Amino acid sequence: MESSSATSGASTRREATRQKLYEAAVTLIAEQGFSATTVDEIAERAGVAKGTVYYNFASKSVLFEELLRHGVGLLTASLREAAERTEKDGGTKVAALDAMIRAGLVFIDRYPAFTQLYVAELWRTNRAWQSTLLVVRQEAVAVVEDVLRGGIENGEFSEEIDVPLTAAALVGMVLVAALDWQAFQPERSLDDVHAALSRLLQGRVSGRP
Amino acid sequence: MESSSATSGASTRREATRQKLYEAAVTLIAEQGFSATTVDEIAERAGVAKGTVYYNFASKSVLFEELLRHGVGLLTASLREAAERTEKDGGTKVAALDAMIRAGLVFIDRYPAFTQLYVAELWRTNRAWQSTLLVVRQEAVAVVEDVLRGGIENGEFSEEIDVPLTAAALVGMVLVAALDWQAFQPERSLDDVHAALSRLLQGRVSGRP
DNA sequence: CTATTTGAACTGACTGGTCAGTGCAAAAAC
DNA sequence: GTTTTTGCACTGACCAGTCAGTTCAAATAG
Secondary structure (H helix, E strand, O other): OOOOOOOOOOOHHHHHHHHHHHHHHHHHHHHHOOOOOOHHHHHHHHOOOHHHHHHHOOOHHHHHHHHHHHHHHHHHHHHHHHHHHHHHOOOOHHHHHHHHHHHHHHHHHHOHHHHHHHHHHHOOOOOOOHHHHHHHHHHHHHHHHHHHHHHHHOOOEOOOOOHHHHHHHHHHHHHHHHHHHHHHOOOOOHHHHHHHHHHHHOOOOEOOO | OOOOOOOOOOOHHHHHHHHHHHHHHHHHHHHHOOOOOOHHHHHHHHOOOHHHHHHHOOOHHHHHHHHHHHHHHHHHHHHHHHHHHHHHOOOOHHHHHHHHHHHHHHHHHHOHHHHHHHHHHHOOOOOOOHHHHHHHHHHHHHHHHHHHHHHHHOOOEOOOOOHHHHHHHHHHHHHHHHHHHHHHOOOOOHHHHHHHHHHHHOOOOEOOO
């Protein structure tokens, strides 16, 4: 009654293969894109037979959609946790944003392929998983928006800032800087990158230190 | 019929079909991605025969590579022009950055499909046009880096800022904010979006106006 | 303890369809 | 007369998805 024929529980074996398939798919799709990646490749990289892919997922697109949900779930959890931790410690909203920048960098550092893939697919239209993407995007950006709104309420931020736009810009700033870091200067430390973005966030670009 | 006129020695007719093919390809690839877009589709959308595509371009990838070069050429020219215009008018480096943000927004507003496609392909690896992308990326980011370095030299910016990283972050900020604007709040005006990003650039997020 | 049963998990050869790229003769444009 | 475009049939590679058959570990029986 434990592993097979479990009533609602996920059999361990099955979960393990799904995990292997996620890992294989995320790398390949990040490198080549969804359409250029074949199911055979994914199966081979995961070390399973092609049939297993279809035993575990209804189709190639479904595998991809579930992969997206899974990954963004991890990201938003991590962002939200960072913001809440800072606020509980009595930090300012700027400190919360800063903590979220760091959390974002940590995430991208740990899952670079997922981030790549996410950015590459985010603004495509006319695709099967469009609706999934929209939901998933909103979840991530909403975390940042919440902090911005909180900051306006308590007077820490100007009432004139445009919440959705500023949130998107901040996300973009971190995303692109981090992808560049990974792709073109991987030797830099996370602290280094974080410091540069912190400075930009706090408007300490102009003027001497 | 001869609206574009003969700019260079190339035959006008040929240039016109190439232009039509660029326009058709950029939309389709932005929507669906490179691999999911077929040559037949491109030809049909451009209103030419499939054979014409191969008469004008060696292959589907070559068409795409030339499209990339063409588009990024337009972008960098526009950015550089904005920076130089501001500097000639005796503006500060911050003003130059601001002008480039606006130029970036104008470009994205005019060529949204190209921007989409560029972002989607930029961080992919293992693709045929990888080297083209690298060159083309460097050209665009370099314009921003130059302004930052100029600002450090004349004391307007802190010596501690990390030029390549800050440049990437700024590009990302504009890119992502603009794509979000296009995709999710297209009714907003360019001035509106520009104002929000300006505020972020100048660190006027915290504090009341 | 060993033998047998069960069924979820997995396999990989196979199928039907798609698509990049070719070849070419004839038409159109210049 | 030359360049460019057309139309269309054709090929060969590639690929998503299928399915009949196999594996194996836990459950049950003897």
